[in-house]
Amino acid sequence: MTQSIVVQVGQCGNQIGCRFWDLALREHAAVNKHGTYDESLSSFFRNVDDRYEDADIPLEQGRGKIKSLKARAVLVDMEEGVVSEMMKGPLREVFDFKQLLTDVSGAGNNWAVGHKMYGSQYREQLSDIIRRAAEFCDCLQCFFILHSMGGGTGSGVGTFILNLLEDEYPDVYRFVTAVYPSIDDDVITSPYNSVLAMRELTEKADCVLPIENQALVGLVNKINQALPPTKTGKRMYTSVGGDVKRGSAISAAEGGVVGQANEKPFDTMNNIVANLLLNMTSSARFEGSLNVDLNEITMNLVPFPRLHYLVSSQSPLFTLSDVNLPPRRLDQMFSDAFSRDYQLLRTDPKHSLYLACALMVRGNVEVSDVRRNIERLKPSLKFIHWNTEGWKTGMCSVAPVGQSHSLLTLANNTCIHNNFTELKDRFVKLYKRKAHVHHYTTVDGMEMSDFSESLESINSIIQEYSDLEKQMNNPPPPEPRLQVLT
Template identity: 80%
Template sequence: MTQSIVVQVGQCGNQIGCRFWDLALREHSAINKSGVYDESLGSFFRNVDSRHDDPVDIPLAGGKGKIKALKARAVLVDMEEGVVSEIMKGPLREVFDCKQLITDVSGSGNNWAVGHKMYGTQYREQIYESVRRAAEFCDCLQCFFVIHSMGGGTGSGVGTYVLNILQEEFPEIYRFVTAVYPSVEDDVVTSPYNSVLAMRELTENADCALPIENQALVDIVNKITQSIPSANTGKRTYGTVTGKVKTNSAICAGQGGITKPSDEKPFDTMNNIVANMLLNMTSSARFEGSLNVDLNEITMNLVPFPQLKYLVSSQTPLYSVADVRLPPRRLDQMFTDAFSKDHQLLRADPKHSLYLACALMVRGKVEISDIRRNIERLKPSLKFIGWNEEGWKTGLCAVPPVGQPYSLLTLANNTCVRHTFNDLRGRFVKLYKRKAHVHHYTHVDGMELSDFSASLESLNSLIQEYEMLEQQMTNPPAPVPRLQVAM
């Protein structure tokens, strides 16, 4: 069994990470009724040796079974200690190793340069030692998952600095990045700077990146709340999102997890959508299946060129059918939903763009023949690049999400991401042509004005690569004439 380490950076990264670990425990406890430490748990958790650490009891979901000193394979980093401190006072406090926490007090001030150039350099050795220590507890380390936001200072700055450390110190280990992008109406005025500066680092040092848009998450939550009958639900408010979501819905922590509904915070609903995406993505690493997908196979099959590593994620169902008392979606309809823009964690429409490759990660009692039938049904409506028309990667994990008969996560390498990057570039240029707020960055030691232009050039190059491929869809190359052999 291989192991993975999660590095969660900044407020957003730690909040999503916290939801991931809570829901992961919920899933494992639904299968592991006796609470015995096994290989499935070992993929993302370790059982502390009581001879070296003080053992504690970690209650599993529903209170069924206990495991001595279960610790998440996680490193928590934040330059403003509030969120990490709150986690360490909450119901998951015993899951995290206090030796794997790295915090400061003042924060990065929504400034990529402060996070990357100042705090990154200052905490480099401490971060490396924490990651190294986590790696030493692994028998067969397979990959790192880095979770962070792109709009803030710590998430974008320290998050990408962590990525640099992983690339330098663990070059053979795959690096998966879940990066949350700010919406157009983001209240951080410098978020376009932070995002573009961070994207240059992602393009150079990540093996696979999963961009998530805040606005797409808001849209999904609103869609869910509109689809759930009010008679079955209680009204809840999450920041700018107001809706009717039952407390044990799949997008909430629920009664089955360690975290209680009363402990939920404003953006937990949105964070849980991302956490569920990570749960489905890692399901093959955590549970058995007839057609399990090795995590490294995702990069091998979906990233044909080094720069084009940004995958569009989509998942269905978006809520637990058991919780909302609606009839389950038919299996074929689930596949149709997964290719709908309403189920994507990025605001783009892949059906009108070009697929380079696509992975279908199915969970539950589904036959391989069902997957093949739906691929054949959907293929005519999806445009694949000519040299990879059969570019499908399929995975089938036997264990469904809690409260659902089956689920589907699609990861698509599609040129539609260029529209998101185009919008980001436009917001960056609008600020940069006036050099607005630039002085807040250049006063940080090690930050140069050239970093802005180099990052913009990197983004331009990325967008151009996607555009060149998309042109092949509208202007395919002329067929090469066959060689005529004289008889």
């Protein structure tokens, strides 16, 4: 069994991480009725005997008895508030205080401060705490880096850690979940931070899952409109074809370790991202008829090394109280997953070109159901001519808590160049006036060339995806067939 380490950076990364660990514990508790330490748990948790100064118990020795579970997590923030709160909260026993690093002053929403200043200052400490987490793994397969793009710590320190991982663990996959700022983001320098960070993601990551705040807000609103009324609120309706089962929304934390009573304003959005990670790693944690290893995601969905940005969507957003699952409702789950209303980016892959697509299915779904829906959807989806059968399917028998089934789609699609173009335009709007640039160039190690090279990097990604999209309506002619002379 392989293990993965989650590296949480900045306020956003740590808040998502907190939701991830809470929901992961719920999932494992729902399946692991006897409370035994097994291979499933070992993928993201280690078993610790506190009597011997945090001694790790190997799986073969610890199987059958849980002493104390510790998350395979590294917590980093240059503003200690969020991490301190987590270490005092309900999940405090899950985190290892030796695998966290905080400062007090913050990065001031400045990529250069996070990457150039704090990165250099804390390089050895970061290397040590990551090495400590890695030494507790028998077979380390992947690092998951969680951070935002618009602030200073997430974008700056997050991408510094990405570089560190490439240097010190070149054979371990690097998956990045990056939350992009909204157009009306209140951090005026967020376009600078995002574009500067994107150059690092393009060059150093194996796979990036970009998520937009605006898309998350839309999903939360969609869920809230469908949920049943509360004692204090009025019912808000949407036509979902039935009553919504309480506690089944993927934005809810009902019954979790943290629980709804302690929910923070962004927890509903963070839960959606946490569910993305849970669904993507379900095959690594539970049994299924078609398991998809994390290395298969990059192998099947990333045809060109730099074009590793995946568009994600999740369905259903909630479960109806009717426990029966008629085929039409199952088919609707697949249709929804390919609708722009369920994307974690404000984009529409259906009208662009697919390079590849993965379907990660969980719960009581048959292979025949998946095949039927692929055949049903294929005519409306355009795949690039050299990968017309570019589908990867994973099936995990364990459904998310509170739901009977779920579907996560991960698509490498040319539509993403529109999102990057929008971000680039916001960057250029500031940069052509050199607005706020002096806040960056006064940081040791930061040069004006960092701006120009980052702009060139995002332009090249936009161009590469755009060039591929042109093949949607104008595929190259088939290669001439050789004639055999006799």
